[in-house]
Amino acid sequence: QKEVEQDPGPLSVPEGAIVSLNCTYSNSAFQYFMWYRQYSRKGPELLMYTYSSGNKEDGRFTAQVDKSSKYISLFIRDSQPSDSATYLCAMEYNNNDMRFGAGTRLTVKP
Amino acid sequence: DADVTQTPRNRITKTGKRIMLECSQTKGHDRMYWYRQDPGLGLRLIYYSFDVKDINKGEISDGYSVSRQAQAKFSLSLESAIPNQTALYFCATSESDSYEQYFGPGTRLTVT
Numbered sequence: 001q002k003e004v005e006q007d008p009g010p011l012s013v014p015e016g017a018i019v020s021l022n023c024t025y026s027n028s029a030f031q032y033f034m035w036y037r038q039y040s041r042k043g044p045e046l047l048m049y050t051y052s053s054g055n056k057e058d059g060r061f062t063a064q065v066d067k068s069s070k071y072i073s074l075f076i077r078d079s080q081p082s083d084s085a086t087y088l089c090a091m092e093y094n095n096n097d098m099r100f101g102a103g104t105r106l107t108v109k110p
Numbered sequence: 111d112a113d114v115t116q117t118p119r120n121r122i123t124k125t126g127k128r129i130m131l132e133c134s135q136t137k138g139h140d141r142m143y144w145y146r147q148d149p150g151l152g153l154r155l156i157y158y159s160f161d162v163k164d165i166n167k168g169e170i171s172d173g174y175s176v177s178r179q180a181q182a183k184f185s186l187s188l189e190s191a192i193p194n195q196t197a198l199y200f201c202a203t204s205e206s207d208s209y210e211q212y213f214g215p216g217t218r219l220t221v222t
Binding site: 004006008032034041042043044045046049088090092097098099100101102103 | 152213
């Protein structure tokens with residue numbers, strides 16, 4: 001069983017839709033949770049990070065962590081074509097020893 | 111991406127050949143990392159270095175070696191390339207005690 005599971009999609013939504021991206025994990029020692037965005041032919045870039053359970057909001061993006069269920073989510077409100085990318089969840093339990101999900105490929109159609 | 115550069119960007123090589131991928135950064139970060147990305151498997155850590163004298167194995171280090179020539183330079187070597195090392199390779203950097211990693215543009219390696 002992989003430590004981090006993420007549905008690879010692909011996911012296609014119309015512009016303006018609410019997008020929900022999710023990951024589950026098996027290692028309860030993970031403490032830091034991140035979402036990276038990767039555009040085609042580019043390296044990943046950090047979008048959001050959270051520590052422990054709860055919600056964190058940044059503009060149209062909301063990251064949610066439920067440690068009791070070992071489940072994290074990223075919500076994108078009012079999705080735009082520029083949001084089209086692959087979204088990778090990442091988790092860390094030991095300083096800089098990070099585990100990534102496989103990535104979900106998102107397309108937002110105008 | 112310009113702060114973290116990788117060379118070459120694309121490389122095709124044959125089984126058994128030695129190959130080196132290079133990474134340079136101008137961000138002044140102490141920590142550097144090498145990952146490989148495969149479809150369906152995501153990013154997996156190969157090696158990481160906290161400073162010039164501190165190099166650590168990651169999740170999948172077998173078949174790879176690294177060299178930290180300076181704070182700004184971290185190279186990845188495949189001593190004898192094999193086809194299942196065909197992948198997209200990323201270098202990343204971070205500040206000490208920061209969870210944000212900055213990735214380079216990647217090197218697409220094909221081993222035939």
